[in-house]
Amino acid sequence: MSEAPIRLTSMAHGGGCGCKLAPAVLQDILRKMPASVPCADLLVGAETSDDAAVYRLNDRQAIVATTDFFTPVVDDPFDFGRIAATNALSDVYAMGGRPLFALALVGMPVSTMPVEAVQDILAGGASVCAGVGVPVVGGHSIDSPEPIYGLVAIGLVDPARALKNATARAGDRLILTKGLGVGIFSAALKKGELEPDAYRAMIASTTKLNAVGADLAGLAGVHAMTDVTGFGLLGHLLEMCRGAGLGAEIAFDRTPLLPYAAALAAAGHSTGAAARNWASYGHDVTLPAGMPSWRRGLLCDPQTSGGLLVAVAPEAEAAALALCRSAGFDQACVLGRMLAGAPNVSVV
Numbered sequence: 001m002s003e004a005p006i007r008l009t010s011m012a013h014g015g016g017c018g019c020k021l022a023p024a025v026l027q028d029i030l031r032k033m034p035a036s037v038p039c040a041d042l043l044v045g046a047e048t049s050d051d052a053a054v055y056r057l058n059d060r061q062a063i064v065a066t067t068d069f070f071t072p073v074v075d076d077p078f079d080f081g082r083i084a085a086t087n088a089l090s091d092v093y094a095m096g097g098r099p100l101f102a103l104a105l106v107g108m109p110v111s112t113m114p115v116e117a118v119q120d121i122l123a124g125g126a127s128v129c130a131g132v133g134v135p136v137v138g139g140h141s142i143d144s145p146e147p148i149y150g151l152v153a154i155g156l157v158d159p160a161r162a163l164k165n166a167t168a169r170a171g172d173r174l175i176l177t178k179g180l181g182v183g184i185f186s187a188a189l190k191k192g193e194l195e196p197d198a199y200r201a202m203i204a205s206t207t208k209l210n211a212v213g214a215d216l217a218g219l220a221g222v223h224a225m226t227d228v229t230g231f232g233l234l235g236h237l238l239e240m241c242r243g244a245g246l247g248a249e250i251a252f253d254r255t256p257l258l259p260y261a262a263a264l265a266a267a268g269h270s271t272g273a274a275a276r277n278w279a280s281y282g283h284d285v286t287l288p289a290g291m292p293s294w295r296r297g298l299l300c301d302p303q304t305s306g307g308l309l310v311a312v313a314p315e316a317e318a319a320a321l322a323l324c325r326s327a328g329f330d331q332a333c334v335l336g337r338m339l340a341g342a343p344n345v346s347v348v
Contacts, residue, residue: 006077008077027280051091051095052094062156064091067152068150069084081121085128089128090229091153093214095162096216099134102134104136106140164225164243170340173317180255181264182206182303198258198260206304213225223312225309227307230302231277242343246343247342278300
């Protein structure tokens, strides 16, 4: 009699970027963090909660450095590895850079986890990196109670083209390149209630690299960019607003959703992370009267390997959208705009 397939999600308390600390908790932890040593060549640090650090080497080159890791969002080890690697490389692309090499971060419950499953996780991550010519040159591993996997990603960007999350301008249009719903899909999967077609849609989205970010950085009129991950669309948009000292307005009906996401959310599938996200930043969000709670949940839903959120001048909107769609981001669309005013988000 063969052994039952391992269920990675049953071995973790949370999944994917949904296991990130809630924004309010993280802010409280970092409150007493000493200020970094002043450095003229550090172009992007931790001040605006950006996606990666950027350190200038010379007038034409800057290093982009980031790390990301999490517990399983799916049960298949190879798919988990692919998703985690795609997610980690995304932070380099979100700064307008291209990844050079990566280091693996591995924590596995070695007494209960089959060696073959660990091998498949690493192989999945390596396959994504190999697809864009990024060698995985080492890393670090520990014995941990839950499966954990991710990457340190090191990239390169022209300092003049590096994009931040804090440089949006009033009037900029907001483009989102991928549909929302990954956290909801993961919650349904954990309950055994995610249909095969929905799973395929989830994998297709979470393993699609945000490499178009490096091309968007070269487009005149693109002012700011970030990727949407564990804090949900509203959380990462609020980071953009606070960094720029601006407000924003988005339309729910124009917000792209993954296939089946709305039906699953309306049926009650949700994550604890979405509720923690709303508790952390809901005071800075205005919702339309009578908006169903499941719609709010989608806007707070933690995205694992989510899309890019791009602030672009109105005159560059068409070119930015065309670039995204030519790169295969068929759901890319304008869902709102940046506004002068206090840092908050209005949903219409």
